[in-house]
Amino acid sequence: MPKPKSKKSEIVEQGETNSQLAFVSSNEENMLAGNSGHDENESANLAIILKELRDFRKDNDRIEEAEERIKEAETRIQTSEDAVAELIKLQMQLQAKVVDLESRSRRDNVRIYGVKEGSEDSAPSMNVFVERLLRENLSVPTTVELRVERAHRAVKRGFQLSGKAVNLDHDYAPDVLKKRKEYAEIKAVLKEKKIRFQTPFPAKLRVHYEGGPVLYGTAEEATSDMIKRGYAVAAVNTPNPTSLLEQIQHLSWRTVKKTGSRADRPKVPSYQEKLQVFKRQEKD
Numbered sequence: 001m002p003k004p005k006s007k008k009s010e011i012v013e014q015g016e017t018n019s020q021l022a023f024v025s026s027n028e029e030n031m032l033a034g035n036s037g038h039d040e041n042e043s044a045n046l047a048i049i050l051k052e053l054r055d056f057r058k059d060n061d062r063i064e065e066a067e068e069r070i071k072e073a074e075t076r077i078q079t080s081e082d083a084v085a086e087l088i089k090l091q092m093q094l095q096a097k098v099v100d101l102e103s104r105s106r107r108d109n110v111r112i113y114g115v116k117e118g119s120e121d122s123a124p125s126m127n128v129f130v131e132r133l134l135r136e137n138l139s140v141p142t143t144v145e146l147r148v149e150r151a152h153r154a155v156k157r158g159f160q161l162s163g164k165a166v167n168l169d170h171d172y173a174p175d176v177l178k179k180r181k182e183y184a185e186i187k188a189v190l191k192e193k194k195i196r197f198q199t200p201f202p203a204k205l206r207v208h209y210e211g212g213p214v215l216y217g218t219a220e221e222a223t224s225d226m227i228k229r230g231y232a233v234a235a236v237n238t239p240n241p242t243s244l245l246e247q248i249q250h251l252s253w254r255t256v257k258k259t260g261s262r263a264d265r266p267k268v269p270s271y272q273e274k275l276q277v278f279k280r281q282e283k284d
Helices: 007-105 126-138 174-181 184-192 219-228 241-251 271-278
Strands: 110-113 158-161 164-170 205-209 212-216
Touching (some): 184 219, 205 219, 212 219
Antiparallel strands (some): 110 164, 158 164
């Protein structure tokens, strides 16, 4: 039979048990306190991450909105530039028609330069003076009805009246006359060099060089070529609707044709999918 425990040994065993219980209770409190601190840190970290995600989503929404607005602005600008280009083309066509109609209406007119002011005072009327002036100085027979013929040139290019040169020319439309005046310096240089030239209608210049005739459509084109040939002429730069149209066409957006269907294009991952890489993996 086991010996009965003494009262003293019972007291010792009870003390050991109480100390063990106190140690376990202390460990549990420490573990709970540690878990509580860990949970607080996790919550704080999660709150920071959520705040960053919200900010990121707001930024992403703003960027998408800005992209949409830029796309709409580009569409409006492109439409406006296309409309301006079409209007310039239409304006050029209408201007050419107006100049042609005005030039045709002036075919029966003639301009006389160099007549001294007051020379017509002795005539009963300006009409009588002009008719007498042309008949006497151009040797026009009385049997011929006085008029300007586009098929012939005048017998004389001009004449002297009271010691002053008188020149004759067509009654050009203001637009045509302005363009023809741009050749003034070029003509002076060609006359000085004794190079033959012609000025076809409406405002062109044909120069007969030694190597053959060259036809220029504008004074700018003529001066540019003559400078290359070594002639001392000032370059002419005249703004015209064509150059403005070219500038608009160069600055305009160009639509790029997309090949393939939407299904064939590579899918761009969203920001949620990109963030999956940083997602914490739960431990088993």
